[in-house]
Amino acid sequence: MSYISVRNLEKRFVIREKRQEGALLRGKKTVRALQGVSFDVERGELLGYIGPNGAGKSTTVKILSGILTPDGGDVTVGGRVPWKERREHVRHIGVVFGQRTQLWWDVPIRDSYDLLKDIYRIPAGDYRTRLAELTEALQLGDLLRTPLRQLSLGQRMRAELCGSLLHRPELLFLDEPTIGLDAVSKLALREFLQWENRQQGTTILLTTHDMEDIVALCPRVMVLGHGRKLFDGALPDLLGRYDTLRTVTVNYEEPEAVPELPASIPLARDGKNLMISYSPQEYATAELIARLQAAGTVRELTVQPQNIDRLVAAMYREMDL
Amino acid sequence: MNTIRLYLHSMRMLIRSQLQYPFSFFLQTLAQLVMEGGEMLAVVLLVDRFDHLNQWGAGDLYFFFGLMSVTFYLTECFGRGITGNFPYLVRTGQLDTFLLRPRGVLTQAMCSAADPRRITCIAVGIVALVIGSRLSAIQWTFAKTLLMAEAILCGCILILGLFMIEAIFSIYSVKSIELVNALTYGGRSACEYPIDTFPRPLRVLFTVLAPFALTLHVPGAVILGKPLFGWPAWAAWVSPLSGIIFFFLIRLCFRKAMRHYRSTGS
Numbered sequence: 001m002s003y004i005s006v007r008n009l010e011k012r013f014v015i016r017e018k019r020q021e022g023a024l025l026r027g028k029k030t031v032r033a034l035q036g037v038s039f040d041v042e043r044g045e046l047l048g049y050i051g052p053n054g055a056g057k058s059t060t061v062k063i064l065s066g067i068l069t070p071d072g073g074d075v076t077v078g079g080r081v082p083w084k085e086r087r088e089h090v091r092h093i094g095v096v097f098g099q100r101t102q103l104w105w106d107v108p109i110r111d112s113y114d115l116l117k118d119i120y121r122i123p124a125g126d127y128r129t130r131l132a133e134l135t136e137a138l139q140l141g142d143l144l145r146t147p148l149r150q151l152s153l154g155q156r157m158r159a160e161l162c163g164s165l166l167h168r169p170e171l172l173f174l175d176e177p178t179i180g181l182d183a184v185s186k187l188a189l190r191e192f193l194q195w196e197n198r199q200q201g202t203t204i205l206l207t208t209h210d211m212e213d214i215v216a217l218c219p220r221v222m223v224l225g226h227g228r229k230l231f232d233g234a235l236p237d238l239l240g241r242y243d244t245l246r247t248v249t250v251n252y253e254e255p256e257a258v259p260e261l262p263a264s265i266p267l268a269r270d271g272k273n274l275m276i277s278y279s280p281q282e283y284a285t286a287e288l289i290a291r292l293q294a295a296g297t298v299r300e301l302t303v304q305p306q307n308i309d310r311l312v313a314a315m316y317r318e319m320d321l
Numbered sequence: 322m323n324t325i326r327l328y329l330h331s332m333r334m335l336i337r338s339q340l341q342y343p344f345s346f347f348l349q350t351l352a353q354l355v356m357e358g359g360e361m362l363a364v365v366l367l368v369d370r371f372d373h374l375n376q377w378g379a380g381d382l383y384f385f386f387g388l389m390s391v392t393f394y395l396t397e398c399f400g401r402g403i404t405g406n407f408p409y410l411v412r413t414g415q416l417d418t419f420l421l422r423p424r425g426v427l428t429q430a431m432c433s434a435a436d437p438r439r440i441t442c443i444a445v446g447i448v449a450l451v452i453g454s455r456l457s458a459i460q461w462t463f464a465k466t467l468l469m470a471e472a473i474l475c476g477c478i479l480i481l482g483l484f485m486i487e488a489i490f491s492i493y494s495v496k497s498i499e500l501v502n503a504l505t506y507g508g509r510s511a512c513e514y515p516i517d518t519f520p521r522p523l524r525v526l527f528t529v530l531a532p533f534a535l536t537l538h539v540p541g542a543v544i545l546g547k548p549l550f551g552w553p554a555w556a557a558w559v560s561p562l563s564g565i566i567f568f569f570l571i572r573l574c575f576r577k578a579m580r581h582y583r584s585t586g587s
Contacts, residue, residue, distance in 0.1 A: 067420045069580065091423040102418050106338035115334060118327045119422050119429075147341070 002040035003078055003203060004064065004171070009037040010072035011059050011227075033059045034070070035227040041205065043170070046197050048218030048235075049207045052316050055224045057207040061173050064205070065095050078170060091120065094169035096160050098176035103148050109159045110144040113166060120167040127166065134162045137192055154185030161189075165196065172196070174206045178213055190216045211312055223315070230319050242315045246285075248276045250292050250301045257296030261288070324428055331432035332399070339437060346438065354441035357394070360513070361386060361445055374518055380456025381545050382514065383449045388469075388541050389513045389533075390446025392476035394439040400477070401434040403427070404484040404505075408491035416582070426579060427572070430488075457545055465544050472540040472561050479536050479564030482571040483508065489571070492578040504531045512537060517549065536564040 011034040017027040034056045041047055051057050062068040063075060066082035066089050075082060082089045096102075103112040117127045135141050138158040143151060151159060157177060164172065174193075178186045194217065196202050206218060214221055214235055221238060223231040231238050250259075251273050261267065261276070265283065268275040278288060285303065292298060306314075339346055364386045368379040377385075397404050407430060410416045419429040459465070487501040508531050516524055516534035528534040534549075542549040543557035552560075 062417070065421060067417050068582075086420065087423045087425075090421050093421075095421050097417075100414060100418070102421070104334065104338065106341050107334055111334055111337075115327075115330055118323070118330050119424055121323065121423075 001076070001079075003043040003045075004039075004041035004205075005076050006040070006060075006064075006073070007038050007075070008073040009034050009060070009063065009070055009075060011056070011063065011068065011070050032227050034063075034073075036073070037224070037227070037229050038073075039222060039229060039232060041203060043203055044197070044201045045220060046193070046204045046218050047206065048214040048221040049205060049224065050209070050211075050214060050221060050312070051224035051230075056227045057224055058175060060224070061095075061175055061205070061207060065093055065173055066090055091167070092169055093171045093173065094164035094167070095173045096157075096164045096175065096177055098157070098174075098179040101148065101156070102160060103163050105149050106147055108145045108147055109140070109151075109163075112148065113163060116163055116166055122167055126168075130166055130168060131162075134165055137195060138162050139188075154181050154188075157181060157185070157189060158192075161192065165202075168200065169202065171203045171205070174204065174208075176208055176210075177206065178208065178210050186210075186212070193217060211309055223319075225316065225319050238315070239311050242311045242318070245277055245279055245306050247304045247306075248278070248288065248292070248301065249304070250274045250276070251299045252295070253297040253299050259292045259295035261291060324424075327424070327428070328432055332435050335435040336437050339435075350438045350441050353438050354445065357390065357442040357445040360390070360510075361449055364449070364513070374514070376547055377515055377518075378457060380453045380458070381547070382453070384453030384457060384459075384545060385515050385538065385541055386513045387446045387449030387451075387453055388472065388476075388537050389509060390449060391443055392446075392473045392537060393480060393509045394442035394446060395473065396477045396480040398436050398439040398443065400431060400481050400484075401436040402430040402432065403481050403488065405436065406430070406434050407484070407488035411488075411491045411582075420582075427575070459544060459546075468540050468557060469544060471558070472537050475561035475564035476533070476536045477564075478568045479532065480505065480509075482564070482568035483531055485568075485571045485575055489574055489578045492582050508533050515542070515549075532560075532563040532567060535560040537561075 010032070013031045013033055015029045015031055017029055037056070037060065049057055049060070059068065063070050064077060064082060066086040069083045077089065078092060080089045103109060104115070113131060116122075117124075122130075135144065138161060140155075140158055140162055143155055143159065148156065148159065161177075177193075178189060181189065190213065193204060193206075197204055204217075206213065208214065219234060221231070221233070221235045222229060223238065249270075255272065258267075259274075259276075262283070265276060265278050276288070276292075289301070289303075292301065364382055367374070368382055372379060374382060410419075410430065410433070415433075416426070419426050419433075422429065453459075454461070483501070483505045486504070490501065508527060511519065511523060512527055512533040516527060516538045519527070524534070539549050539552065539560040540557040543554055548554065548557070
């Protein structure tokens with residue numbers, strides 16, 4: 001059996017609505033946060049979990065980590081049912097919420113780690129080795145004596161990661177780990193996650209809105225929308241479906257040069273540049289470039305695939321999310 | 322054993338983190354002294370005006386006041402995670418963090434906060450106990466000391482249980498602070514005075530529903546040599562256990578409530 005097995009997962013929330021004028025009681029509304037989601041994850045996988053806000057990503061993570069009890073369906077993680085054997089289950093997982101701290105605010109982070117050692121009952125020797133290993137990989141050495149509140153956001157995320165990995169979890173959940181981080185911190189974080197995944201064989205499940213995270217880290221991606229699983233597979237396969245438009249920017253020696261193209265392809269002028277949007281399925285790229293070169297002396301030419309965020313937006317639109 | 326070590330470790334860390342702001346800590350501790358000193362002043366004035374209340378003399382009144390103060394503020398000092406922060410933990414989703422660790426939720430709540438500023442309140446209570454003991458000329462024996470320790474311990478557990486009602490309500494997202502405060506802080510203010518000075522409804526409330534009278538007043542009266550309700554002396558050893566029973570009943574409800582817990586968005 002797979003390491004994580006999820007079958008027909010259901011979760012409903014009852015939301016109390018604002019009282020209608022004239023009504024005696026407030027109305028209730030049931031929101032079906034998850035409507036029969038199924039998937040499997042093998043040990044050592046690095047899986048990206050995407051979907052618009054409110055799609056049910058966090059709900060899935062909370063059920064998998066034992067915080068919430070589902071209303072239907074079966075889940076096992078490493079043979080255990082998370083909400084039934086909560087304490088035994090959480091011993092083997094680590095969770096990092098991008099917007100919520102798990103360390104203590106006013107004390108040096110080293111003190112927080114010492115307390116986590118007691119909470120997880122980590123043997124002293126193992127704790128020392130693991131802490132040394134993580135502080136080196138996360139470059140936390142100089143920060144161990146600093147209280148959490150004095151750390152920058154990037155430093156704090158690194159500190160959180162270290163805290164969540166001290167007990168060597170088999171499975172790590174990351175909920176929007178790169179939110180609000182600068183470019184350097186993001187890159188360092190991604191590198192670390194890859195290292196942890198390879199070195200320790202830690203299974204990582206990552207929810208994010210940053211598509212770059214997925215591109216850089218996750219061979220497999222799952223799309224969730226309206227509580228249903230919409231896609232499960234490799235990112236290029238997903239994007240291939242929506243990669244419908246490309247933009248060519250061309251700059252001619254002769255300012256009056258205009259290429260002959262079918263009427264269906266729009267042409268825009270931006271100063272000296274001509275911008276052409278086309279769909280590679282309808283019009284072959286090689287053919288287009290040949291036509292462009294025939295029209296005059298090309299000084300510069302770039303072909304750009306659509307921005308990945310736009311692709312995802314197009315995908316969400318088409319899936320009616 | 323490990324749980325106790327974890328608790329002590331947490332307390333050390335919490336106190337250290339409070340001392341990160343030493344001036345604020347000092348001022349707040351002072352403020353607590355003024356507050357609890359004011360409460361005690363009420364007893365001083367009462368005793369000054371009337372020299373007894375029912376069968377209770379001045380010393381007895383100081384003693385009951387001290388018993389309640391010490392009990393209540395010991396609880397607030399070491400159980401602050403339950404007496405103060407719980408609804409906040411639920412509202413902000415910090416409770417999720419507890420659920421992600423291989424420990425009980427209540428253990429972690431207890432470990433999550435301490436309120437060392439309350440030492441001044443406890444000190445006021447101890448002063449009242451000493452004055453009361455002198456004025457009422459209590460003959461201290463080992464048994465009496467042990468009985469007082471039992472009363473205070475069971476009282477602390479009762480108060481934790483009362484504050485857990487608030488925690489349970491907060492899980493069901495019901496705003497109930499006022500209602501529960503009537504039992505917790507209201508119970509403290511009322512039961513600084515012996516139970517038989519109150520009209521019947523209040524006597525029932527603080528004997529049966531929130532058994533302050535059984536945990537604190539019955540043993541207190543025996544220590545003072547004036548047993549309440551005409552009960553035999555051994556009853557004073559049994560009645561404080563009601564605080565523990567109360568706590569476990571509430572804990573049962575708490576477990577049930579935790580199954581209902583639905584977390585907050587992130």
